[in-house]
Amino acid sequence: xxxxxxxxxxxxxxxxxxxxxxxxxxxxxxxxxxxxxxxxxxxxxxxxxxxxxxxxxxxxxxxxxxxxxxxxxxxxxxxxxxxxxxxxxxxxxxxxxxxxxxxxxxxxxxxxxxxxxxxxxxxxxxxxxxxxxxxxxxxxxxxxxxxxxxxxxxxxxxxxxxxxxxxxxxxxxxxxxxxxxxxxxxxxxxxxxxxxxxxxxxxxxxxxxxxxxxxxxxxxxxxxxxxxxxxxxxxxxxxxxxxxxxxxxxxxxxxxxxxxxxxxxxxxxxxxxxxxxxxxxxxxxxxxxxxxxxxxxxxxxxxxxxxxxxxxxxxxxxxxxxxxxxxxxxxxxxxxxxxxxxxxxxxxxxxxxxxxxxxxxxxxxxxxxxxxxxxxxxxxxx
Numbered sequence: 001x002x003x004x005x006x007x008x009x010x011x012x013x014x015x016x017x018x019x020x021x022x023x024x025x026x027x028x029x030x031x032x033x034x035x036x037x038x039x040x041x042x043x044x045x046x047x048x049x050x051x052x053x054x055x056x057x058x059x060x061x062x063x064x065x066x067x068x069x070x071x072x073x074x075x076x077x078x079x080x081x082x083x084x085x086x087x088x089x090x091x092x093x094x095x096x097x098x099x100x101x102x103x104x105x106x107x108x109x110x111x112x113x114x115x116x117x118x119x120x121x122x123x124x125x126x127x128x129x130x131x132x133x134x135x136x137x138x139x140x141x142x143x144x145x146x147x148x149x150x151x152x153x154x155x156x157x158x159x160x161x162x163x164x165x166x167x168x169x170x171x172x173x174x175x176x177x178x179x180x181x182x183x184x185x186x187x188x189x190x191x192x193x194x195x196x197x198x199x200x201x202x203x204x205x206x207x208x209x210x211x212x213x214x215x216x217x218x219x220x221x222x223x224x225x226x227x228x229x230x231x232x233x234x235x236x237x238x239x240x241x242x243x244x245x246x247x248x249x250x251x252x253x254x255x256x257x258x259x260x261x262x263x264x265x266x267x268x269x270x271x272x273x274x275x276x277x278x279x280x281x282x283x284x285x286x287x288x289x290x291x292x293x294x295x296x297x298x299x300x301x302x303x304x305x306x307x308x309x310x311x312x313x314x315x316x317x318x319x320x321x322x323x324x325x326x327x328x329x330x331x332x333x334x335x336x337x338x339x340x341x342x343x344x345x346x347x348x349x350x351x352x353x354x355x356x357x358x359x360x361x362x363x364x365x366x367x368x369x370x371x372x373x374x375x376x377x378x379x380x381x382x
Contacts, residue, residue, distance in 0.1 A: 024271070025269060025270040025271050026188065026253070026268075026269050026270075026271060028067065028186075028187040028188040028253070028269070029066075029067055029068060029187060030067070030068040030070075030149075030184065030185070030186045030187050030188075031062070031067060031068070031069055031070070031186060031187065031188050031189075031190060031269075032070050032072060032177055032180055032181040032184070032186045032188070032189040032190070033059065033069060033070070033071050033072070033189075033190045033192070033265065034071075034072040034073075034173060034174065034176075034177035034189065034190065034191045034192060035052075035055060035071070035072070035073045035074060035075070035192050035259060036074055036172075036173065036174075036191070036192055036193050036194070036259065037074040037075070037078065037173075038193060038194040038259075039051065039055075039192045039193065039194060039259030039260065040052065040073065040074050040075040040078060041074075041075070041078045045078060045081055046078060046081060046082045047075060047078050047079055047082055047110070049110070051259070051260065052075075052110065052111075052114065053114055054262065055192075055259070055265065056111065056114040056115060056118075057118075058263065058264075058265040058266050059071065059115075059154070059265065060115065060117075060118035060120055061266060062265065062266065062269065063118075063120060063152075063154065064118075068149050069154050070145065070149070070154070070155050070157065070180060070184060070186070071111075071122070071154055071155065071156045071157065072157045072158070072173055072176055072177040072180055073107070073111070073156055073157070073158055073173075074158065074173050075103070075107045075158075076099070076100040076103040076104040076107050076158060076161055077096060077099045077100050077103055077161065078103065079102075079103030079104070079106035079107040079110070080098070080099030080100060080101070080102040080103025080104075080106065081099055081103070082103075082106065083102055083103065083106060084098070084099070084102055086098060086099065096161055097161065097162050100160075100161035100162050101162045104124075104126070104158070104161075104162070107156075107158070108122075108124040108156060111156050115154060120152075120154060121151075121152070121153045121154070122153065122154040122155070122156050123148055123153050123154070123155050123156065124156055124158075125141075125144070125145065125148075125155045125156065125157045125158075126157075126158060126159070126160040127141065127157065127158075127159060127160060127176070128159065128160050128163060129170055129296070132179055132290075132293065132294070132297075133294065133296075133297040135290070138183065138290060141183070142183050142184065145157075145180075145183070145184060146184070149184075157176065157180055158173070158176075159173060159176055172239055174191060174239050174240050174243045175239060175243055177189055177191065177243075178243040178244075178246065178247045178293065179293050181247055181252050182247065182250055182252065182289035182290070182292065182293055183286075183289070183290070185286065185289075186252055187252065187253065188252065188253045188254070188255065189244075189247055189252055189253070189254045189255070190254075190255045190257065190265065190268055191240060191244070191254065191255065191256045191257070192257060192258070192259030192264065192265075193237075193240070193256060193257075193258065193259060194258065194259065194260060195258055196210050196257065196258045196261075196274055196275055196276075197210040197211065197212070197256045197257065197258075197274070197275045197276030198210065198211045198214075198237060198240075198241060198256060198276045199211065210274050210275065210276060211276050212274060212275070212276060212277065213276075213277050213279065214244075214245070214248070214276065214277070214278045214279065215279045240256055244256065244276075244278045245278060246292060246293070247278070248278035248279060248280050248281060249280075249281055249282065249292075249381075250280075250282075250288075250289050250292055251280045251281070251282055252280055253277065253278065253279065253280045254277070254278040255268050255275055255276070255277050255278075256275060256276040256277075256278075257273065257275035257276075258273075258275070261273065287376065287377060288376075288377075288378075288379045291337065291350050291351065291352065291377065291378075291379040292350065292379045294337045294350060295337075295339070295350060297337050298336075298337040298338055298339045298350060299330070299331070299332045299333070299336045299337065299338065300328070300329075300330050300331060300332025300336055300338035300339070300353065300357055301328075301329040301330045301338065301339045301341060302320075302325055302327070302328055302329065302338055302339070302340055302341070302360065302372065303325070303326050303327040303328075303329055303341050303342070303343065303345070304320065304324050304325055304326060304340055304341070304342060304343075304348070305324055305325075305326050305343060306342070306343065307324060308320065308321070308323075308324025308325070309342045309343075309348060311324065312324075312340070312348060312349070312378075312380055313348065313380060317375045318375060319371035319373060319374045319375045319378065320340065320351065320371055320372050320373040320378065321367075321369060321371050321372070322360065322363035322364060322365065322366050322369040322370075322371075322372060323365060323366060323367045323369070325360065325363075325364050325365065325372065326343065326364065326365070327364070328357050328360050328361045328364065329341075330357075331356075331357040332353050332356060332357050333353070333356045333357075334353055334354065334355050334356050335352060335353065336352070336353050337350055337351070337352060337353075338350070338351055338352075338353050338373070340373070347381065348380060348381065349378060349379050349380035349381050350378075350379050351372075351373030351374075351377055351378040351379065352373065352374075352377035352378075353372060353373065354370060354371060354372055354373065354374060354377075355370070355372065360372055
């Protein structure tokens with residue numbers, strides 16, 4: 001996957017490795033590591049056990065340094081494929097459910113036996129998109145993961161493909177990894193894929209180079225990244241770049257690197273390997289991190305005028321007041337996630353509604369009213 005970079009965007013992007021020679025290793029204490037399908041799987045669709053062993057060895061070395069590691073790993077379907085052959089009469093969803101149900105046992109047993117060699121315990125955490133939409137489920141999951149880390153256990157997180165089908169599915173495990181990184185206030189997310197990072201051209205072309213650093217939040221990769229998906233995974237570099245920018249905006253560094261390279265994890269942390277790094281731009285509260293990743297859970301849409309848009313996007317902390325609202329486009333209840341759009345229907349951000357759509361409509365354009373969205377529960381896109 002690759003991007004073509006415009007002149008306007010180039011000031012936020014660094015090519016070459018000059019900066020690598022000047023910077024120190026990354027001293028992260030809490031790290032999310034995501035292993036993609038094309039890293040986990042061989043060309044024949046079966047698990048690449050030799051590569052997984054090497055990655056576990058690196059994770060163990062990182063863990064022995066006193067760092068906290070959470071592993072988000074694909075591989076349930078590939079693991080199931082190694083155990084059973086399915087008749088072609090079953091549709092893709094049924095086949096995926098069957099392979100995932102059988103393969104998830106194989107997957108976690110593989111990780112368990114490999115980590116045991118280093119006297120490290122791992123656990124299985126299966127999640128669905130619904131777990132992130134409900135605040136109570138979200139906090140319960142966060143508390144469980146924190147407890148595992150406190151007891152020196154490595155959580156192995158994966159989507160529950162047995163029950164997650166169609167609209168209930170994450171885009172891919174990149175989206176899940178970004179959610180976990182935000183939930184646990186991680187300092188870094190390392191995404192392992194089958195290329196060295198995001199390229200400025202076709203990776204197979206002689207003149208192409210890896211974009212080694214993305215600094216800032218103005219690069220719209222959706223205009224430039226090829227839309228193809230990986231061979232075994234559901235997502236591609238578009239979802240990786242979109243997730244990476246959003247995660248970096250929340251104060252978490254994101255590294256996209258080639259999981260097939262020897263010692264890639266330790267080399268990324270020591271800043272010794274060419275890859276793409278998204279530099280974190282700011283910190284956000286735990287509540288705002290949850291809101292930032294809740295776009296697909298939003299029920300209502302509220303349109304604001306240009307004055308409110310300027311106020312909301314300024315550096316000053318500002319709540320959304322009814323005086324700045326021009327229209328309530330869709331219904332919502334108190335406590336729902338709602339989208340905020342400008343007069344051209346361009347999305348500005350997300351927030352938690354302090355009251356329902358009916359009251360909001362009654363107060364449209366009025367001064368001296370209670371905020372519809374308080375600043376503490378407002379996430380604005382950069």
